Amino acid sequence: MGQIVHAKIQKWGNGLALRVAGMMRDIPGFKQDTLVDVEVFDDGFTVRRAKSQGKGFRFPLREADLLEGLTAENAHADELAVIQGGEMGD
Secondary structure: OOOOOOOOOOEOOOOOEOOOOOHHHOOOOOOOOOEEEEEEEEEEEEEOOOOOOOOOOOOOOOOOHHHHHOOOOOOOOHHHOOOOOOOOOO
């Protein structure tokens, strides 16, 4: 079991932040720009180093997941605008 560190959640812009300082800053494998996974519970959260440290943003869902079950009817394809002559330029 790890050690307990008391910290304070503070306002940061329009959100809240928990500063990683002191002994938390010295956790092996954690440095600036380290990607983390946050597991959320009703009474708090756990932060762990992400297994994949890939570059850039990772979407939580794949395109196939988002399009699953999509039909012309439930996508309201009947309400798409009809492009008129001259609207797309020359």
